Structure formats: C-alpha cells, structure tokens
Amino acid sequence: xxxxxxxxxxxNYSSMTGYELDKAFKASLxxxxxxxxxxxxxELDAMETNGWLSSQRIIQSEKPNKRxxxxxxxGKKELAxxxxxxxxxxxxxxxxxxxxxxxxxxAGETTTQQSLELLDKYRQHCLEAMQGLEEAxxxxxxYGEMVCDERKSMYWEITLLYGESYYEAGxxxxxxxxxxxxxxxxx
Numbered sequence: 522x523x524x525x526x527x528x529x530x531x532x533n534y535s536s537m538t539g540y541e542l543d544k545a546f547k548a549s550l551x552x553x554x555x556x557x558x559x560x561x562x563x564e565l566d567a568m569e570t571n572g573w574l575s576s577q578r579i580i581q582s583e584k585p586n587k588r589x590x591x592x593x594x595x596g597k598k599e600l601a602x603x604x605x606x607x608x609x610x611x612x613x614x615x616x617x618x619x620x621x622x623x624x625x626x627x628a629g630e631t632t633t634q635q636s637l638e639l640l641d642k643y644r645q646h647c648l649e650a651m652q653g654l655e656e657a658x659x660x661x662x663x664y665g666e667m668v669c670d671e672r673k674s675m676y677w678e679i680t681l682l683y684g685e686s687y688y689e690a691g692x693x694x695x696x697x698x699x700x701x702x703x704x705x706x707x708x
Contacts (some may be wrong), residue, residue: 528565529546537589538590552681574596577589
C-alpha cells in the first residue's frame, strides 16, 4: 500500500480537509501504516497534480481558511486499479523487514539483561498498541455511521482484527523469548 492510495480510499467515502484526512488516517489506518502530517499534505499536493483529486479553498472569517479535497473520476479509477492488483501485494504482506529482530538475532553479543530489557520494552509497546486499537474501534464505528455502509465497515473491522492478532502474537512471542532468557540466566 502507499499513502496516496490510503488517502484516495478515505476520500472515496467523503470530501475532507487535510486536517480531517490526517485525523481519519491516524484514527483508522495508523496501526498498519504510519504517516506524518507533512507526508499527508505532500501527497495531497502530488495527487492533485496527477488529477486524482481536486481541492476547493473555503474562505472563513472567524477561522483560518481551509482546503476541502475531493476524489476525481481519475482518482476513483486509480483506486479501483490499485485495489484490483491484490495478488501482487500478498507476497509483500508476508515479508518481514525489522531492525528490531536483527538486533535480537545478534543479541548474543550483549548481556542477557540488555536483551531482557529490550524484550520488555517491545512487550510494553505491544500492550500500548493494543490499547490504541480501542481508539480504532471507535473510529471505525464513527466512520461507519458516516458512510452508512455496513459492508465497508465490515472490511475495516477485518483489518483491525489483523492488528489485534499481530499484537497478540507479538506479546506471545515476547513472553516466550523472555521465559527462555530468564531460564538461561538462572543457569
């Protein structure tokens, strides 16, 4: 997935300001795709240049002016093309590229205590991320009401289920790894 396709997907549901897109993206997609606010605005400009979206500047007297983005027919076609190429992205979903796991692999060069501390931090991160998924459940519920399409929100829930399973697997792995190292430390 690329950031631009995530933004097109959100705009396919409703026109939004950059602020609203940033908020919607972080509330619903950030557990599997992270993007900084500056990246989102850069992509919006590039997508408008490509003709995938259009924007309208709204002048406001009491508040700062805002720009509302809407997906164009060309953008809808790009999104549909990207969605139809699902098979080519399955292999990417199975690849793991993790500097963290590389550190664990070579952790034999450090002390057991350092490794335990690293694994404990990872475990805490998984727990925090799982708590963050509660916010994603709320966002999915809210956006589901906005879109008024239970079928679409069902797919959002399925994606969230992957996130929950991912972090649960991370916790399970960390607990096993910590147990192995604690047993080794007792020798």
